[in-house]
Amino acid sequence: MKIEYKTLLLDVRDHVAHITLNRPDAANSINEEMCMDLMQVSLRCDEDPEIRAVLISGAGKIFSGGGDLKAFSAQDNQLPYYIKEITTYLHAAMSRLTRMDAPVVSAVHGAVAGAGMSIAIACDIVIAAETTRFTVAYTRAGLVPDGSSTYFLPRIVGLKRALDLTLTNRIFSAQEALQWGLVTRVVPDNELLAQARAVAVQLANGPTRAFGVSKRLLHSGWSETLETQMENESQAIADIARTGDAREGITAFLEKRLPKYKGT
Numbered sequence: 001m002k003i004e005y006k007t008l009l010l011d012v013r014d015h016v017a018h019i020t021l022n023r024p025d026a027a028n029s030i031n032e033e034m035c036m037d038l039m040q041v042s043l044r045c046d047e048d049p050e051i052r053a054v055l056i057s058g059a060g061k062i063f064s065g066g067g068d069l070k071a072f073s074a075q076d077n078q079l080p081y082y083i084k085e086i087t088t089y090l091h092a093a094m095s096r097l098t099r100m101d102a103p104v105v106s107a108v109h110g111a112v113a114g115a116g117m118s119i120a121i122a123c124d125i126v127i128a129a130e131t132t133r134f135t136v137a138y139t140r141a142g143l144v145p146d147g148s149s150t151y152f153l154p155r156i157v158g159l160k161r162a163l164d165l166t167l168t169n170r171i172f173s174a175q176e177a178l179q180w181g182l183v184t185r186v187v188p189d190n191e192l193l194a195q196a197r198a199v200a201v202q203l204a205n206g207p208t209r210a211f212g213v214s215k216r217l218l219h220s221g222w223s224e225t226l227e228t229q230m231e232n233e234s235q236a237i238a239d240i241a242r243t244g245d246a247r248e249g250i251t252a253f254l255e256k257r258l259p260k261y262k263g264t
Contacts, residue, residue, distance in 0.1 A: 007034040015052040015204035017045050024060025029068035030115045035089035042096035052263045053204035057107040066114020094148045101212025103203040107196035113137040118147030127196045128174040129189040140169045207245035208263035
Protein backbone atom coordinates (compact mmCIF):
# COMPACT_ATOMS: atom_id res chain seq x y z
CA MET A 1 0.00 0.00 0.00
CA LYS A 2 1.51 3.30 -1.16
CA ILE A 3 0.90 6.25 1.15
CA GLU A 4 1.60 9.88 0.31
CA TYR A 5 3.13 11.71 3.26
CA LYS A 6 2.28 15.40 3.59
CA THR A 7 5.00 16.34 6.06
CA LEU A 8 7.68 13.68 5.64
CA LEU A 9 10.05 12.45 2.98
CA LEU A 10 10.73 8.71 2.80
CA ASP A 11 13.67 7.19 0.94
CA VAL A 12 14.27 3.44 1.20
CA ARG A 13 17.70 2.29 0.05
CA ASP A 14 20.10 -0.45 1.15
CA HIS A 15 17.43 -1.73 3.58
CA VAL A 16 17.43 1.68 5.35
CA ALA A 17 14.27 3.79 5.57
CA HIS A 18 15.41 7.43 5.72
CA ILE A 19 12.57 9.53 7.17
CA THR A 20 12.99 13.30 6.86
CA LEU A 21 10.80 15.69 8.85
CA ASN A 22 9.82 18.02 6.04
CA ARG A 23 8.26 21.26 7.22
CA PRO A 24 11.41 23.41 6.99
CA ASP A 25 9.48 26.67 6.60
CA ALA A 26 7.78 25.95 9.94
CA ALA A 27 10.92 24.77 11.80
CA ASN A 28 9.77 21.18 11.23
CA SER A 29 7.18 21.82 13.92
CA ILE A 30 4.91 18.92 14.71
CA ASN A 31 1.24 19.28 13.79
CA GLU A 32 -1.64 16.88 13.26
CA GLU A 33 -0.54 15.94 9.74
CA MET A 34 3.00 15.14 10.86
CA CYS A 35 1.78 13.00 13.75
CA MET A 36 -0.43 11.04 11.38
CA ASP A 37 2.41 10.70 8.90
CA LEU A 38 4.76 9.47 11.62
CA MET A 39 2.24 6.86 12.71
CA GLN A 40 1.79 5.64 9.13
CA VAL A 41 5.50 5.55 8.33
CA SER A 42 6.27 3.71 11.58
CA LEU A 43 3.80 1.00 10.55
CA ARG A 44 5.46 0.79 7.14
CA CYS A 45 8.89 0.43 8.71
CA ASP A 46 7.65 -2.27 11.08
CA GLU A 47 5.85 -4.29 8.41
CA ASP A 48 8.14 -4.04 5.38
CA PRO A 49 10.72 -6.87 5.52
CA GLU A 50 12.98 -4.87 3.21
CA ILE A 51 13.41 -2.23 5.93
CA ARG A 52 16.00 -3.34 8.46
CA ALA A 53 17.06 0.03 9.90
CA VAL A 54 15.52 3.50 10.14
CA LEU A 55 17.17 6.92 9.98
CA ILE A 56 15.29 10.06 11.07
CA SER A 57 16.53 13.55 10.22
CA GLY A 58 15.12 17.03 9.64
CA ALA A 59 15.04 19.15 6.47
CA GLY A 60 16.35 22.70 6.50
CA LYS A 61 18.22 24.52 9.25
CA ILE A 62 17.00 22.57 12.31
CA PHE A 63 15.83 19.10 13.28
CA SER A 64 12.57 20.22 14.92
CA GLY A 65 11.35 23.09 17.05
CA GLY A 66 8.70 20.90 18.70
CA GLY A 67 4.93 21.25 18.64
CA ASP A 68 3.28 23.66 16.22
CA LEU A 69 2.07 26.34 18.64
CA LYS A 70 0.37 28.27 15.83
CA ALA A 71 -1.80 25.23 15.20
CA PHE A 72 -2.42 24.96 18.94
CA SER A 73 -3.51 28.58 19.15
CA ALA A 74 -5.97 28.16 16.28
CA GLN A 75 -7.89 25.49 18.20
CA ASP A 76 -9.23 27.89 20.84
CA ASN A 77 -11.49 25.94 23.22
CA GLN A 78 -10.98 22.73 21.25
CA LEU A 79 -7.27 22.59 22.12
CA PRO A 80 -7.54 19.77 24.71
CA TYR A 81 -9.40 17.60 22.16
CA TYR A 82 -6.84 18.46 19.48
CA ILE A 83 -3.92 17.57 21.76
CA LYS A 84 -5.48 14.23 22.69
CA GLU A 85 -5.96 13.47 19.01
CA ILE A 86 -2.44 14.33 17.85
CA THR A 87 -0.76 12.61 20.79
CA THR A 88 -2.73 9.46 19.98
CA TYR A 89 -1.00 9.41 16.58
CA LEU A 90 2.39 10.56 17.86
CA HIS A 91 2.51 8.11 20.72
CA ALA A 92 1.52 5.22 18.48
CA ALA A 93 4.46 6.14 16.25
CA MET A 94 6.90 6.39 19.17
CA SER A 95 5.78 3.06 20.59
CA ARG A 96 6.13 1.35 17.21
CA LEU A 97 9.58 2.81 16.53
CA THR A 98 10.80 1.84 20.00
CA ARG A 99 9.53 -1.74 19.95
CA MET A 100 10.06 -2.81 16.35
CA ASP A 101 13.00 -4.98 15.32
CA ALA A 102 14.69 -2.45 13.04
CA PRO A 103 17.15 -0.20 14.93
CA VAL A 104 16.31 3.50 14.72
CA VAL A 105 18.98 6.19 14.30
CA SER A 106 18.32 9.91 14.62
CA ALA A 107 20.58 12.51 13.00
CA VAL A 108 19.96 15.86 14.68
CA HIS A 109 21.18 19.35 13.90
CA GLY A 110 20.38 22.96 14.63
CA ALA A 111 17.69 23.18 17.29
CA VAL A 112 16.12 20.12 18.92
CA ALA A 113 13.21 21.21 21.11
CA GLY A 114 10.00 19.97 22.69
CA ALA A 115 8.48 17.00 20.90
CA GLY A 116 11.39 17.15 18.48
CA MET A 117 13.68 16.32 21.37
CA SER A 118 11.29 13.57 22.47
CA ILE A 119 11.54 11.94 19.04
CA ALA A 120 15.31 12.32 18.90
CA ILE A 121 16.22 10.84 22.27
CA ALA A 122 13.77 7.95 21.94
CA CYS A 123 15.78 6.59 19.00
CA ASP A 124 18.18 3.73 19.65
CA ILE A 125 21.22 5.68 18.43
CA VAL A 126 21.37 9.49 18.40
CA ILE A 127 24.02 11.26 16.31
CA ALA A 128 24.29 15.02 16.74
CA ALA A 129 26.05 17.70 14.74
CA GLU A 130 28.57 19.70 16.77
CA THR A 131 26.52 22.90 16.78
CA THR A 132 23.24 21.25 17.81
CA ARG A 133 21.38 22.83 20.71
CA PHE A 134 18.75 21.08 22.81
CA THR A 135 15.93 22.29 25.06
CA VAL A 136 12.95 20.53 26.62
CA ALA A 137 10.86 23.69 25.99
CA TYR A 138 7.39 22.52 27.05
CA THR A 139 6.92 24.41 30.32
CA ARG A 140 8.15 27.64 28.67
CA ALA A 141 4.80 27.60 26.86
CA GLY A 142 2.89 26.50 29.97
CA LEU A 143 2.63 22.92 28.72
CA VAL A 144 4.01 19.56 29.85
CA PRO A 145 6.16 16.99 28.01
CA ASP A 146 4.77 14.36 25.66
CA GLY A 147 6.11 12.09 22.93
CA SER A 148 7.80 9.74 25.47
CA SER A 149 10.27 12.23 26.98
CA THR A 150 9.08 11.69 30.57
CA TYR A 151 9.86 7.99 30.03
CA PHE A 152 13.25 8.30 28.37
CA LEU A 153 14.71 11.51 29.81
CA PRO A 154 14.91 10.49 33.51
CA ARG A 155 16.07 7.00 32.56
CA ILE A 156 18.94 8.48 30.56
CA VAL A 157 20.07 11.43 32.67
CA GLY A 158 18.55 10.72 36.10
CA LEU A 159 15.59 12.33 37.85
CA LYS A 160 17.31 15.49 39.13
CA ARG A 161 18.82 16.38 35.78
CA ALA A 162 15.52 15.62 34.05
CA LEU A 163 13.76 17.97 36.46
CA ASP A 164 16.37 20.65 35.88
CA LEU A 165 16.05 20.46 32.10
CA THR A 166 12.24 20.32 32.18
CA LEU A 167 11.62 23.09 34.71
CA THR A 168 14.28 25.57 33.57
CA ASN A 169 14.11 24.84 29.83
CA ARG A 170 17.75 25.80 29.60
CA ILE A 171 19.51 25.30 26.29
CA PHE A 172 22.33 22.76 26.36
CA SER A 173 24.94 21.80 23.81
CA ALA A 174 25.62 18.62 21.88
CA GLN A 175 28.72 18.02 24.00
CA GLU A 176 26.71 18.24 27.22
CA ALA A 177 24.10 15.93 25.71
CA LEU A 178 26.91 13.50 24.91
CA GLN A 179 28.29 13.65 28.45
CA TRP A 180 24.84 12.91 29.86
CA GLY A 181 24.15 10.05 27.47
CA LEU A 182 21.36 11.74 25.51
CA VAL A 183 23.29 11.38 22.28
CA THR A 184 25.51 8.54 21.15
CA ARG A 185 28.12 10.57 19.30
CA VAL A 186 28.84 14.11 18.13
CA VAL A 187 30.19 14.68 14.63
CA PRO A 188 31.17 17.67 12.48
CA ASP A 189 28.14 19.42 11.02
CA ASN A 190 29.09 18.65 7.43
CA GLU A 191 29.46 14.93 8.20
CA LEU A 192 26.19 14.41 10.05
CA LEU A 193 24.07 12.66 7.43
CA ALA A 194 26.96 10.69 5.96
CA GLN A 195 28.00 9.30 9.34
CA ALA A 196 24.43 8.65 10.45
CA ARG A 197 23.64 6.84 7.21
CA ALA A 198 26.79 4.73 7.56
CA VAL A 199 25.63 3.63 11.01
CA ALA A 200 22.13 2.86 9.70
CA VAL A 201 23.50 0.81 6.79
CA GLN A 202 25.76 -1.12 9.16
CA LEU A 203 22.76 -1.94 11.36
CA ALA A 204 20.65 -2.86 8.34
CA ASN A 205 23.20 -5.57 7.55
CA GLY A 206 22.96 -7.03 11.03
CA PRO A 207 20.75 -9.69 12.67
CA THR A 208 17.49 -7.72 12.64
CA ARG A 209 15.41 -10.01 14.84
CA ALA A 210 18.19 -10.25 17.43
CA PHE A 211 18.37 -6.45 17.46
CA GLY A 212 14.64 -6.21 18.09
CA VAL A 213 14.62 -8.73 20.93
CA SER A 214 17.66 -7.04 22.49
CA LYS A 215 15.89 -3.65 22.38
CA ARG A 216 12.80 -5.03 24.08
CA LEU A 217 14.81 -6.85 26.75
CA LEU A 218 16.72 -3.70 27.62
CA HIS A 219 13.52 -1.70 27.96
CA SER A 220 11.73 -4.34 30.04
CA GLY A 221 14.65 -4.61 32.45
CA TRP A 222 13.66 -1.32 34.11
CA SER A 223 10.51 -2.80 35.62
CA GLU A 224 11.33 -6.47 36.21
CA THR A 225 12.98 -8.26 39.10
CA LEU A 226 16.43 -9.73 38.51
CA GLU A 227 15.16 -13.31 38.37
CA THR A 228 12.25 -12.47 36.07
CA GLN A 229 14.51 -10.54 33.72
CA MET A 230 17.03 -13.39 33.60
CA GLU A 231 14.22 -15.82 32.74
CA ASN A 232 13.11 -13.41 30.00
CA GLU A 233 16.69 -13.47 28.72
CA SER A 234 16.79 -17.26 28.79
CA GLN A 235 13.54 -17.57 26.85
CA ALA A 236 14.58 -14.89 24.37
CA ILE A 237 18.00 -16.29 23.53
CA ALA A 238 16.53 -19.77 23.15
CA ASP A 239 13.90 -18.42 20.75
CA ILE A 240 16.41 -16.41 18.75
CA ALA A 241 18.64 -19.48 18.47
CA ARG A 242 16.00 -20.88 16.12
CA THR A 243 16.60 -18.14 13.55
CA GLY A 244 18.68 -18.41 10.41
CA ASP A 245 20.73 -15.40 11.47
CA ALA A 246 21.73 -17.08 14.73
CA ARG A 247 22.92 -20.16 12.86
CA GLU A 248 24.79 -17.97 10.39
CA GLY A 249 26.37 -15.90 13.17
CA ILE A 250 27.64 -18.95 15.04
CA THR A 251 28.92 -20.62 11.88
CA ALA A 252 30.66 -17.46 10.70
CA PHE A 253 32.37 -17.05 14.07
CA LEU A 254 33.67 -20.60 14.02
CA GLU A 255 34.78 -20.26 10.40
CA LYS A 256 36.47 -16.94 11.21
CA ARG A 257 34.61 -14.97 8.54
CA LEU A 258 32.14 -12.11 8.48
CA PRO A 259 28.52 -13.23 8.86
CA LYS A 260 26.00 -12.59 6.08
CA TYR A 261 22.78 -11.80 7.89
CA LYS A 262 19.41 -11.75 6.15
CA GLY A 263 17.21 -10.48 8.94
CA THR A 264 15.49 -13.86 9.29
